[in-house]
Amino acid sequence: MTAVTGALRPTSTAVADGDRLAAVAAPVRDPLWFVSRQLQTQGFLADDGGSPVAVSVAVTTAPLALDGRPLTGPVAPAVEAEPAVPRDRVDTATRVRWATELFRRVADAGVPAATVAALRSGLAGASPLRTVLAGSSVAPVAGLLPDPVALWTTWSAAVGADGSTGTLPALPGSGSSRAAIEPVVRAWVAWLSPRLGPVGGSRAPARWSGRGVGYAFGLTAGQVSLSAPDHDGGTVEWHTFDRSAATTAPAAAAPVTVRPSPVRYAGMPERGFWTMEDGAVDLGALATQDPARALLVAFANGYANDWFVVPVDLPDGLSAVASLQVTDTFGTVTTVAAAAALDGPHARFRLWELTAPPTANDAAVGARLLLPAAAPPLEGPAREDVLLGRDEMANLGWLVELTTTDEDGAPVDRYRRWLTLRTDDAATGATRPGPTAGGAAATRYYRLGTTLADFWYPLRAQQDGSLGLATVPAGATDVTDLGVVGSLVPHAAGTAVDDDAIPRTGARVMRVDRVAYTAAGRRVWSARRRAPGTGEASSGLRFDTVGEGRPTQNVVQNPGLTVADRTAGTRALVGAGRAAAAVVGWEVVGAKGGRATSVVEPATRTRDGWQLHVTASVARSGVAQRLAESVPAGAELSAWVYVLRGQVGLVGGRSVAGRPAAQSSGTGRWEHLTARASGAVGQVALVAEGGGAEFLVDRLTVRLDAQRPAG
Structure with a gap:
């Protein structure tokens, strides 16, 4: 025999909420009736417990x-707070805010507007602020302001990180208002010091x-x-x-x-039940309850005694x-x-x-x-958003950078950027068919594999059980990620993620700005937040496909000079050797007894972008770039140059001292130099020929033979 236990609970037959409330309210008009009911139910009897x-x-x-x-x-x-941003990694938008803060403080100190403008112009001339990427939205503002990091470096060396010692250097444009401006500058130096970290931090x-x-x-x-x-x-x-x-x-x-x-x-x-109640009782609040409140009500009504x-x-x-x-x-x-x-x-x-x-x-x-x-912090939009996923079919993990920031601080939708810049149909591996010049069908070529989107980075299993960031070989992507690489997962040798940190559902990691108001005041910080992913990841790579011939990837880093060096100014080299140029990835090369300089300027051949202004005093001096991987003979070399004086040669090979593959034919116009490399190309250069030269460089390209698809 099975014993059945339970509780008897009445079930109301009321349909409307008003009827239910009237049933549980039990309204009466005679308070003495309550007393009699309590006597009948022995409500006034005491037990032995206190x-x-x-x-x-x-x-x-x-x-x-x-x-x-x-x-x-x-x-x-x-x-959670991130450390102070390293001085060499401050984006342009942040520099604009810091520089604006300086002149806001100067204006608030009662300095005349004309003097503030003269001070801004004088400091901008001594330490100009340049955007890094061509077409940056902050370029018009940056051109009017000085670089605050350069100013802080100079001023803090003179007056200390707290601005309380030493003598402040000259303030161009301050005029007779220097006495009013100097304490503001010292306070600004102290304000900026905790916001700047060490170089390379x-x-x-x-x-x-x-x-x-x-x-x-x-x-x-x-x-x-x-x-x-x-x-x-x-x-x-x-x-x-x-x-x-x-x-x-x-x-x-x-x-x-x-x-x-x-x-x-x-x-x-x-x-x-037979106790008189006052007006604080609110039965209407219990008409509809979420599960948590219903549990509280059931517990309090049943066990409050x-x-x-x-x-x-x-x-x-x-x-x-x-x-x-x-x-x-x-x-x-x-x-x-x-x-x-x-x-x-x-x-x-x-x-x-x-x-x-x-x-x-x-x-x-x-x-x-x-x-x-x-109080719960307020959170801004994600400044960086990445996905970590598993690809079981490829036996890989993937780091997918959905949103990053560029060198100027603007958010970048990496997927939309890739759709705009790609040259190959990477999703399917097929190319758009079309007739040749003579009307015949296009020649079909075998391809080992399709290209990889530039914001997908493979994570390969390692011996210690972790997933290490793998190197993508040259030519595997047809879009460069230069200038837009994220920082949540460092793109450095030895970067690894624990295997159990990426479940089957994946993980999403975001970098956000937060603000909270505490008893000590307002706190602002940048934090990182992890959330569940969207499932397994698949890069869409396809192998062993047949399609038309296509232009191969340009293997030159920063080919269109789209990423400048913010603090470069004029980069010069005296004598033989190499030095960094005014744009990322390029070098100034010089010959014995000569001098070569490079300056980054707004492009004149196209509507936006940068160009490199090169001056070489002797032959074999100019600018060059080492390639990440050597390119075999037959590679296509090309460059856009504008020769102001002298003659320029395009050199490709294992050194810049070789014979030029192509030479300029005149001055005063843009000229497209093209040639085929006769041997392996490890570096490529644009140098003066026969003597000194002055010229502009807009774009450099090194591709494999266009009639032999990559792979």
Whole structure:
């Protein structure tokens, strides 16, 4: 025979909400009728138990510390904030804001507007601010301002990082207002110092784990260690931490005596059905409830007689009840032990309670963690957004950079950029058919594989079980990522991600700006946040395809001079050797006894972009670029040059001292130099021939034989 247990619950036959409320309200007009009903139901009879009237409670609290220093504010900014941006990696938009802040302060100091304009012009002439990418949206503003990083470098060397010592250098354009401007400049130097990091420094927070793709940090509270080995960048709560055991508890504070009150919620009806209620009861609020509130209502209505609230004020930290004594209406004093202590080391999980690995003696049993209070931070749009996914068919992982920022600080939708710049139908491997010049069908070519989108980076399994960032061979992509590479996952040798950090669903990592208002004031920081991915990833690569011939990838880095050197100015080289040019990826080459210079200028052959202005005093001097991989004989070399004086040669080979493959034929016009390389090409150069020369370079191209598709 099977025993059936349960509870009898009435079912209302009311249909409308108004009928249901009238049924549970039980309105009456005679208060004495309530008294008689309580007598009939024995509501006035006392039992043998007393009701709690006073509770004496003593609490132990251990303050929180981070890296040995007391934690005085919210945890998130202290843990998640990125370090100061390295001085050599400040984008142009940030430089514009910093420079604007300087002149705003000068204007607020009462300096005449004409003097502010003269100061801005004078400083911009001495330390010009240039955009890095051609066509940047901040270019018109940048051209009117000085480079704040260059100004800070000069001024901080003279007056110190806090601006309080030494003598400030000359301020061009300040005139008679120097006395009013100098304290503003010193204060600006002190304001900017904590915002600049060392050259070559890391952008990752100190507690960010690149391999685990998450934050790993810990707090201490007395003898207890609170560890958060895998924080995803969301809200920091008590359940973020795991704690260790403690051998001794902190000294308990003096006991306080408080009056307990039954468990109630706002609008709760009286516990006895035949009890008169006041207007604070709100039955309408219970008509529709979400599951969490319904659970609270069911618990309070069913068990409020057995539960009491004992209010205790607690500071931030790890707190536990050291002693709890209850005095009832009969004067009996009862000592109540913690439920966690009664259950022993194998206690089950309890809400709001941190548990430790089972130990025989744990002085922190029943501890509650109270973190410093702070309003939820406001979060801006993602400045960088990447996906980490698995490709089980290819036995690879993929780093997919959806959104990054360019060198000038503008957001870049990498997918749309790739769609705009690609030359091959990488999604299908097919090329658009078309007749040849004579009307015959186009020649078909075998291709080993299609190209890879420039924002997809492979992660290959390594011997230690991690996924390492692999190198994409030359020609594997038909779009360059120069100037738009992300920083969430460093593109450096040895970069690896733990295998378990990328589940089957993938992971999405974003870099966002946050602001929070705390008791100490406003806090602004850049944080990283991890979220679930979108499933497995597939690059769409296809192999062993047949299609038409197509132009192969240009293997020159920065071929159109689209990425300049912001702080280059004029780059010069005296004598034989090599030096960095005014654009990324290029070099100035010089011959013995000569001088060569390079200056980046706005393009004149096209509507936007840059061009390189080269001056060479002797033959065999000019500009050159080393190729990442040597190109075999038959490669197509081409360059756009505008010769102002002299003659220019296009040289391709293993050195720049070889015979030119093509030479300019005149001056005063743009000329397209083209040639086929007779041997292997490891570097390519544009140099003066026969003597000195002055010329402009707009674009350089090195391609494999266009009639032999890559692969």
